[in-house]
Amino acid sequence: MRTATVNTRLYLLLFAIILLQINGADAQQTQTFKILETVEHNPDYFTQGLELHQGLLFESSGRYGKSKVRKYHPDGDDALLETPIAERFFAEGLTVFDDELFLLTWRENTLIVLDPENLKIKRELMYEGEGWGLASYSNQLVMSDGSDTIYFRNPGSFKIEREMQVYFKQHTVRRINELEFAQGYLWANIWQSPMIVKIKPTTGEVVSFYDFTELVARHSNGNNEKVLNGIAYDAERNAFWITGKLWSRRYLVRLD
Numbered sequence: 001m002r003t004a005t006v007n008t009r010l011y012l013l014l015f016a017i018i019l020l021q022i023n024g025a026d027a028q029q030t031q032t033f034k035i036l037e038t039v040e041h042n043p044d045y046f047t048q049g050l051e052l053h054q055g056l057l058f059e060s061s062g063r064y065g066k067s068k069v070r071k072y073h074p075d076g077d078d079a080l081l082e083t084p085i086a087e088r089f090f091a092e093g094l095t096v097f098d099d100e101l102f103l104l105t106w107r108e109n110t111l112i113v114l115d116p117e118n119l120k121i122k123r124e125l126m127y128e129g130e131g132w133g134l135a136s137y138s139n140q141l142v143m144s145d146g147s148d149t150i151y152f153r154n155p156g157s158f159k160i161e162r163e164m165q166v167y168f169k170q171h172t173v174r175r176i177n178e179l180e181f182a183q184g185y186l187w188a189n190i191w192q193s194p195m196i197v198k199i200k201p202t203t204g205e206v207v208s209f210y211d212f213t214e215l216v217a218r219h220s221n222g223n224n225e226k227v228l229n230g231i232a233y234d235a236e237r238n239a240f241w242i243t244g245k246l247w248s249r250r251y252l253v254r255l256d
């Protein structure tokens with residue numbers, strides 16, 4: 001299970017230093033958000049991925065022996081359907097592509113493909129390395145592994161077709177986690193930070209930062225596992241559903 005370490009804290013210190021550069025002349029790169037709705041969220045869910053598809057939310061929850069996937073209406077929290085994932089897997093990010101639900105696993109080198117209608121497993125594909133976040137972009141799947149690199153993969157074979165480094169000015173931005181593609185950009189959680197970043201999918205440049213310290217403080221209670229995680233774009237409302245691991249609330253926010 002991913003928890004904070006000394007290296008994590010050192011990285012976050014460096015990340016905070018990077019964010020200081022946003023002040024002054026670069027102030028336009030720090031953006032604000034507005035909460036449009038607040039909805040109950042299952043506080044037992046160790047949220048890894050969040051996706052809105054055909055009016056329903058799909059969510060993956062991690063941890064060995066407890067991993068699962070569910071779908072439910074955005075205006076509530078009652079699961080319409082929930083399926084457990086085998087105990088040997090730690091479920092990670094998920095996305096929908098071509099009417100199939102793709103689910104990463106953390107260290108098991110396995111991509112699980114499910115039917116979004118009944119959440120039954122259709123097939124599995126193998127890959128190397130850790131799986132963290134997953135999104136759909138054009139005709140590819142976009143994957144993060146906790147580093148500063150994003151991988152563009154073939155949906156059929158899951159083979160890497162392109163790699164892209166994420167950066168802000170002269171600094172690389174690491175610990176890229178949950179991913180979402182919307183409004184022509186990739187949006188990403190930075191693990192163990194209150195930040196969501198907006199990334200150009202053609203270059204990897206971070207063009208905006210969104211600081212959710214206010215929401216993290218409402219839920220963390222000193223627990224470093226209760227981090228911000230989960231981004232799902234609602235095109236009809238031009239807003240994003242966001243939540244966190246073990247959070248009791250989910251928020252619909254407008255990102256300016």
